Amino acid sequence: MSLLIDDVGELVTNDHTLGDGPLGVICDAALVVDAGRVLWAGPRRSVPEGAATERYDAAGRCVIPGFVDSHGHLVFAGDRAAEFAARMSGRPYAAGGIRTTVAATRAADDAALDAGVVRLAAESLRSGTTTFETKSGYGLTTADEARSLRVAGRHTDEVTFLGAHVVPPEYAGRPDDYVDLLCGEMLDACAPLARWVDVFCDRGAFDGDQARAVLQAGMARGLAPRVHANQLQHGPGIQLAVELGAASADHVTHVSGADIDALASGTTVATLLPAAEFSTRAVYPDARALLDAGVTVALAADCNPGSSYTTSLPFCIAVAVREMGMTPSEAVWSATAGGARALRRTDVGRLSPGARADVVLLDAPSHVHLAYRPGVPLVSRVWRGGDLAWSAQ
């Protein structure tokens, strides 16, 4: 089956050779999908004759690539609504709350963990996400980390080992012993189940030396690095990420000029997670400064029960525009093409020939509406790999 998506008022391709600006916008456009891939994208008047066997009428609305959410923690049990409500009455956010979710996750059976990922993946699909990464990090034993990765791997190819999320309670006061466990037995068991290795390098979690040891141990087993860097305070995480050639440094909230220079000169994407700052009442990262320095910026949801319990990239886009100095176009690019860069993927995050046909139809005439209409569910229809994956009533 091939499909012509016709009468697209505004088509965001993210290919500047096909359309205007970095988003590669084509007005009054059409898109041809064949065998799960984009076969053709261009102005409606130039659609190749007989291009497709079926036709969908977008009725002048906007089509964008599916969101690529490059940072999530979907394998967990329980919630932390009470901690959230207390924080909103004045208590500060601390990484230690992670241990609440560790206890709940260890106590949950596989079916419950699986059901949680299914629920959140479906929710994220409804808001336009067609590729998502997810991490372990609420197990923190060899067995619980491995099963978290197995659960994750049933739902996405982008699986990240985050045994180095926090030091678990049974290693309190002996963090280096836990790092030894991570770098030995735990990575031996977990590396075959993941693509990426990640470390939370921050206050209350792991320092630069510990982070380097874990990342290098993962890399020695074939995993590619990414780093939770500089969320809670300034630290060595960003420099370490760039030095090791990490695909992404995530959070990037507290940065120095040297951090920005390092990111601008390297290949590491800065993945910003505005919903985390929203839900912890923290200062927002300065996306404008990063963009102006030439850093590649991604936006991701950071879905997790402690600091950012959302799956909505449209919400992240609206907050990034409001709070971080991004234009609506930059924010949409960062949540699609930027996310793909942060996962080193070339097959998603764009709608140009050869890309996977992950297509989102908005109930709006322009991508600007994702920021202009905050909180309104605008995603009307989602195709993934050319197949209809969700449609609003």
Next chain:
Amino acid sequence: MSLLIDDVGELVTNDHTLGDGPLGVICDAALVVDAGRVLWAGPRRSVPEGAATERYDAAGRCVIPGFVDSHGHLVFAGDRAAEFAARMSGRPYAAGGIRTTVAATRAADDAALDAGVVRLAAESLRSGTTTFETKSGYGLTTADEARSLRVAGRHTDEVTFLGAHVVPPEYAGRPDDYVDLLCGEMLDACAPLARWVDVFCDRGAFDGDQARAVLQAGMARGLAPRVHANQLQHGPGIQLAVELGAASADHVTHVSGADIDALASGTTVATLLPAAEFSTRAVYPDARALLDAGVTVALAADCNPGSSYTTSLPFCIAVAVREMGMTPSEAVWSATAGGARALRRTDVGRLSPGARADVVLLDAPSHVHLAYRPGVPLVSRVWRGGDLAWSAQ
């Protein structure tokens, strides 16, 4: 037909005599609806036998009263996405942009205006709003204001005359002549079509004397007053609202101690519109200071194409908690019971016996999730007047 909504994990009644705290929360609850009204609300174990002919299983989820959105501008044509995108690149918000929508609205036919209200009302229903107010204010001629009110009146009982939105271009430099028109011919034609009279009393709109003249002229024709006060700068709007016994002063962003004292001592609700500050990158009102002084606070969406193009009260709740010092419980109260107070309605905004059965089922265990899960559409099912009005897939 009568309906038992059973196995409600958390029922928000907004009746402190029925449950805990100002929200009147009952855990493990049930609700009985008969003839469009709430017949009974209480703990599940005490449901009266044979109370209802039908049963709906809420499966442990949270039920709240439908949102009461007491401030909207739904009768308009066109959008201002380009103005929004320019503002997010640095241009400030000014009331003058309203004239763009005035031109589009005057040029639209009745069917187009009607279709716009239908679309936005359906959207707001999907996010849990079961009562909404809407205003004229994009016509600014006697004929165009009257037809805007007629359009509004086809969709809601809460219709507000806002001929005093801005001075229209044809009266540029002669604002007092426009006030004379408002206070004479225009109110003669419009008062029979509305319940409320409102004035935008602010920089670039109307001063205190002009606002008083319009409000008093409306009151003389049987309309009840409400006031757009102190959005863009400090001014006389709040004091005027309290003095005239207005149901609500709306925005309430730039306030003095005397303003807070006036609100606390009077019967005027302070209706805060956080999405407007969100979308104009303006400073947020200090809900905490108002609440601590004993002021009754409502939250509303202020849906309009210039400064706040959202219909989502869940979004407003999340922003109010993040930015305005409200707890999740206070914000949920303000978007339900608070909105009802701002419209002087006793039949909505609560789920206690006698209330209209406007019932919202959340796909979440607690009302806290409305703030804890920002951007995620959590509304699963909506009954209005006891009838199923919307349900998610």
